[in-house]
Amino acid sequence: MLSRRRFTQLSALTAGAILSADSLLAAPTPDITLELAPYLLEASPKHHIRTLAYNGQVPGPLLRMRQGRPTSVTIRNRTPDPEIVHWHGLYLPSEIDGAMEEGTPMIAPGADVSYTLTPDPPGFRWYHTHVRAGNDLSKGLYSGLFGPLLIEPANHPGDYDTEAFLTLHDWSGHFMGSSDGNMAPAYDVSTINGKMLGSGEPVRVQQGQRLLLHLLNSSATDVHWIALAGHTFRVIALDGNPVPSPQSVSMLQLAPAERVSAVVECNNPGVWILGEVRKHIQFAGMGIVLEYAGFSNKPVWNQPETLVWDYAQFAEPPSATTSSEAHRIDLLIEAKFHGHAAEEQWLLNGKSYPDTDQPVLTAGQRYRLVMKNNSVDEHPLHLHRHTFEVRRIGKTRELSGLMKDVVLAPPNLTTEVEFVANNPGLTLFHCHQQDHMDRGFMMVFRYA
Numbered sequence: 001m002l003s004r005r006r007f008t009q010l011s012a013l014t015a016g017a018i019l020s021a022d023s024l025l026a027a028p029t030p031d032i033t034l035e036l037a038p039y040l041l042e043a044s045p046k047h048h049i050r051t052l053a054y055n056g057q058v059p060g061p062l063l064r065m066r067q068g069r070p071t072s073v074t075i076r077n078r079t080p081d082p083e084i085v086h087w088h089g090l091y092l093p094s095e096i097d098g099a100m101e102e103g104t105p106m107i108a109p110g111a112d113v114s115y116t117l118t119p120d121p122p123g124f125r126w127y128h129t130h131v132r133a134g135n136d137l138s139k140g141l142y143s144g145l146f147g148p149l150l151i152e153p154a155n156h157p158g159d160y161d162t163e164a165f166l167t168l169h170d171w172s173g174h175f176m177g178s179s180d181g182n183m184a185p186a187y188d189v190s191t192i193n194g195k196m197l198g199s200g201e202p203v204r205v206q207q208g209q210r211l212l213l214h215l216l217n218s219s220a221t222d223v224h225w226i227a228l229a230g231h232t233f234r235v236i237a238l239d240g241n242p243v244p245s246p247q248s249v250s251m252l253q254l255a256p257a258e259r260v261s262a263v264v265e266c267n268n269p270g271v272w273i274l275g276e277v278r279k280h281i282q283f284a285g286m287g288i289v290l291e292y293a294g295f296s297n298k299p300v301w302n303q304p305e306t307l308v309w310d311y312a313q314f315a316e317p318p319s320a321t322t323s324s325e326a327h328r329i330d331l332l333i334e335a336k337f338h339g340h341a342a343e344e345q346w347l348l349n350g351k352s353y354p355d356t357d358q359p360v361l362t363a364g365q366r367y368r369l370v371m372k373n374n375s376v377d378e379h380p381l382h383l384h385r386h387t388f389e390v391r392r393i394g395k396t397r398e399l400s401g402l403m404k405d406v407v408l409a410p411p412n413l414t415t416e417v418e419f420v421a422n423n424p425g426l427t428l429f430h431c432h433q434q435d436h437m438d439r440g441f442m443m444v445f446r447y448a
């Protein structure tokens with residue numbers, strides 16, 4: 001006999017929230033339904049990966065929401081473990097943001113949750129699981145539980161003819177010893193939109209079109225470098241937020257959880273490869289074909305020479321803006337070596353989560369996070385429920401206008417960002433590298 005579906009009700013939601021009714025018949029159809037369930041991904045005819053997915057697809061469905069228009073969501077957990085859905089880059093109440101550290105309830109196996117969210121800010125966002133994986137490299141962000149989300153602004157710029165969403169991911173991870181003696185995940189298979197190079201549908205364009213690409217790196221741990229043979233990218237937005245100085249570049253760097261939106265002028269007819277610049281990762285599958293109408297030759301790849309990426313080029317020219325009114329919060333990032341064949345523990349100001357400090361924010365106040373990375377690793381640092389401005393990376397000049405929700409902090413340098421405390425509630429700050437956050441690299445800010 002089928003057990004009756006259990007509806008979990010969330011408390012303390014914002015006004016206007018629709019709580020799930022006890023009867024399916026009485027409940028209105030939600031705008032969005034996400035069903036989490038086991039899934040067998042065919043990355044190529046030779047590569048089948050047992051994983052978890054939203055709505056039986058990898059990545060999860062592209063969700064389009066309208067800025068400010070309340071959107072009802074139902075999440076159905078049909079996996080064997082408790083799950084949680086994080087809305088990455090949105091300004092949501094802590095109760096539905098999707099991090100248990102902020103107080104969002106986990107969704108029990110077999111349970112459904114319904115609530116209404118108000119999408120903001122506009123731009124390219126995404127949604128993903130926020131559970132701990134630990135040593136299980138098939139759980140958390142090692143799984144297929146991720147998907148793109150576009151929040152349409154009230155006024156659309158619309159300066160393009162066609163658009164494509166490309167999600168980068170790594171699969172079949174195992175721990176490998178690195179040169180410094182620590183263990184870190186390494187992968188056998190890499191994909192774009194769930195397919196290895198040559199196994200998926202090409203991106204189809206016509207000569208003369210302007211193609212808007214929205215790229216997302218959903219990898220649990222790895223930074224990726226992307227080029228498109230025969231073309232350049234005009235970067236117009238980072239993490240979904242328009243950049244003050246759009247630039248044309250030959251390659252993109254995306255740290256875990258970062259997004260890049262870029263326009264490609266389709267003025268070089270042929271069949272081309274868009275893929276990882278590092279050959280062994282492209283061989284592992286990270287690539288997709290760009291095909292002009294009327295062309296069917298073998299896809300062409302051109303190997304770029306050096307890896308170059310610089311956030312500063314997209315920021316505003318130096319200006320007189322001062323941030324003297326920002327309150328400074330110092331964070332010291334360190335690793336504690338646990339011996340060979342073990343993963344290190346991560347420390348923020350000398351403590352690992354859940355023992356990390358809880359800095360107290362005052363609503364309306366501006367803060368400057370001064371993050372000194374005293375480790376040999378780079379870290380994609382993410383602040384929930386807020387957008388920050390990248391102000392300085394290492395020895396760069398003071399930057400302005402570069403609004404993001406993830407910043408890659410280079411090793412042995414100090415990275416500085418500023419944000420306004422404008423969304424009261426518990427707020428998680430963490431490294432987006434799954435193995436780092438699982439080993440203590442998390443901290444919760446609270447409001448006074």
Ligand SMILES: [Cu+2]
Nearest residue numbers: 379431433436
């Ligand atoms: Cu990290």
